[in-house]
Amino acid sequence: MNRRSVILGGAAALALPFVRARAAGPNFTANPFSLGIASGCPTQEGCVLWTRLAPDPLNGGGLDQTPVEVGWEIAEDEAFTRIVQRGTAQAIADEAHSVHVELRGLQPHRWYWYRFAAGSAISPIGRTRTAAAAGMMPLRLALASCQQYEQGYFSAYRHMAREDLDLVVHVGDYIYELSWGRQQIRRHLTGIPTTLLEYRNRYALYKGEADLQAAHAAFPWLVTWDDHEVADDYTNDRSPFQADAESFKRLRAAAYRAFWEHMPLPMSAKPSGSDAIIYGGWRFGNLAEIIVLDDRQYRSRHACFEGKRGAGLTGDCAERLSPDRTMFGATQERWLDQRLAQRNGRWTVIAQQTLMAELDRGRDAPAYWMDGWGGYPAARQRLLDGIAGHRVENPLVLGGDVHSYWVTDLKRDARHSDSPTVASEIVGTSITSDGPNPQYLERLLAKNPHVKYARADKRGYTTVRLGEQKAEIVFRAIDNVVDANTGIADLARFTIENGRPGAWPS
Ligand SMILES: [Fe+2]
Numbered sequence: 001m002n003r004r005s006v007i008l009g010g011a012a013a014l015a016l017p018f019v020r021a022r023a024a025g026p027n028f029t030a031n032p033f034s035l036g037i038a039s040g041c042p043t044q045e046g047c048v049l050w051t052r053l054a055p056d057p058l059n060g061g062g063l064d065q066t067p068v069e070v071g072w073e074i075a076e077d078e079a080f081t082r083i084v085q086r087g088t089a090q091a092i093a094d095e096a097h098s099v100h101v102e103l104r105g106l107q108p109h110r111w112y113w114y115r116f117a118a119g120s121a122i123s124p125i126g127r128t129r130t131a132a133a134a135g136m137m138p139l140r141l142a143l144a145s146c147q148q149y150e151q152g153y154f155s156a157y158r159h160m161a162r163e164d165l166d167l168v169v170h171v172g173d174y175i176y177e178l179s180w181g182r183q184q185i186r187r188h189l190t191g192i193p194t195t196l197l198e199y200r201n202r203y204a205l206y207k208g209e210a211d212l213q214a215a216h217a218a219f220p221w222l223v224t225w226d227d228h229e230v231a232d233d234y235t236n237d238r239s240p241f242q243a244d245a246e247s248f249k250r251l252r253a254a255a256y257r258a259f260w261e262h263m264p265l266p267m268s269a270k271p272s273g274s275d276a277i278i279y280g281g282w283r284f285g286n287l288a289e290i291i292v293l294d295d296r297q298y299r300s301r302h303a304c305f306e307g308k309r310g311a312g313l314t315g316d317c318a319e320r321l322s323p324d325r326t327m328f329g330a331t332q333e334r335w336l337d338q339r340l341a342q343r344n345g346r347w348t349v350i351a352q353q354t355l356m357a358e359l360d361r362g363r364d365a366p367a368y369w370m371d372g373w374g375g376y377p378a379a380r381q382r383l384l385d386g387i388a389g390h391r392v393e394n395p396l397v398l399g400g401d402v403h404s405y406w407v408t409d410l411k412r413d414a415r416h417s418d419s420p421t422v423a424s425e426i427v428g429t430s431i432t433s434d435g436p437n438p439q440y441l442e443r444l445l446a447k448n449p450h451v452k453y454a455r456a457d458k459r460g461y462t463t464v465r466l467g468e469q470k471a472e473i474v475f476r477a478i479d480n481v482v483d484a485n486t487g488i489a490d491l492a493r494f495t496i497e498n499g500r501p502g503a504w505p506s
Pocket of ligand 1: 228402403
């Protein structure tokens with residue numbers, strides 16, 4: 001339970017009309033629920049409900065320092081005739097008047113509907129779903145990443161909201177701090193954020209999009225961040241754009257804070273200064289565990305780039321191969337290994353930021369993308385050794401970041417393509433962000449035999465249906481990212497059979 005939330009218990013409280021919960025609040029002159037509502041972090045008995053009061057969203061929110069009481073209720077039906085819990089939370093200025101209600105005591109494996117009230121306003125209705133407590137009931141999720149606002153409309157989310165899903169997993173680049181792209185249909189209108197207020201306004205710009213709000217309202221989400229929530233290609237306390245680690249950590253603190261304020265995350269994920277623990281594991285009965293990782297906050301600095309400005313493609317060097325290099329940091333890596341040892345389901349889904357497979361991107365001599373796993377081979381080896389050593393059932397790695405669809409076999413020994421496949425890997429394309437050159441991917445496909453599929457020219461998302469005997473993956477592609485009314489189609493389908501790592505076309 002949110003420390004500032006109060007549950008009104010018992011039948012008498014539930015009989016109170018919802019209007020009573022908001023009687024104390026202000027009379028808003030503009031809609032305070034302009035950024036929508038959301039739910040996330042589903043367990044077998046609850047989830048986190050989120051909203052943020054922002055009647056003037058692009059200018060700091062539009063509220064003064066006064067705390068605002070926000071009523072919430074959750075029901076077994078969309079008409080709210082069977083309300084199961086109701087309460088209030090304090091939205092405070094220090095948290096951008098966001099609320100994060102941590103529910104418990106719900107029934108496993110079922111849909112619920114929720115809404116908020118503040119002052120004279122009532123929010124739209126959201127739908128959420130708890131995880132199964134046991135058994136192998138199928139789980140259907142959508143994988144999303146990379147939604148540069150200037151490069152297209154968020155139409156993919158309108159289609160996603162209509163899918164039959166239990167969950168959305170977002171693996172980062174929810175906002176972009178900078179402007180870029182071959183073609184811009186609209187502009188951020190403000191520059192790269194440097195303060196908490198500016199990061200809040202950037203989230204407000206993105207979260208104002210109706211299609212994104214629809215996908216949040218339709219399903220619970222699990223979220224992690226990548227680099228653009230803070231600064232392009234940052235690693236730990238180092239930004240390519242700031243020489244001084246201390247000033248970068250102040251920026252990171254503001255960016256992390258704004259991320260938490262705008263996501264359906266619990267109090268435990270609220271940053272303390274420039275640190276925040278957002279990784280975790282989520283169980284869905286005996287069917288699956290979804291492990292969500294943070295590969296930005298704790299990682300080693302880019303290899304082989306001393307004195308240069310940022311990461312990129314570079315030839316091999318001794319530093320790249322150093323066993324000291326880490327992607328997750330020692331604490332998270334230890335936690336992950338313990339979690340893998342528990343073998344918590346038929347499927348162990350590892351949701352992280354970017355393409356994990358070894359990928360030689362060089363034309364003649366080998367070359368690696370140092371901001372991706374290419375810069376952290378020893379850390380990848382430790383993870384794959386852990387998966388193999390613990391005999392994890394059906395490990396499935398999900399990623400984003402590269403703005404293209406990929407299917408790969410993660411090999412026990414990345415240098416030998418005939419080495420055993422340890423895990424299946426699926427990488428989803430971007431919601432809007434520009435993809436790489438298709439001819440470049442064709443070349444990488446030809447050169448890297450453990451890569452089974454790579455497609456750069458389409459935007460969209462990926463659905464994954466986990467069942468008792470197989471996982472079914474569909475790459476969903478919108479027709480045209482600059483058309484707000486664009487259609488969607490299946491681009492490709494893959495299947496992973498229980499007990500046989502590696503996805504195959506279906
Ligand atoms: Fe991205």
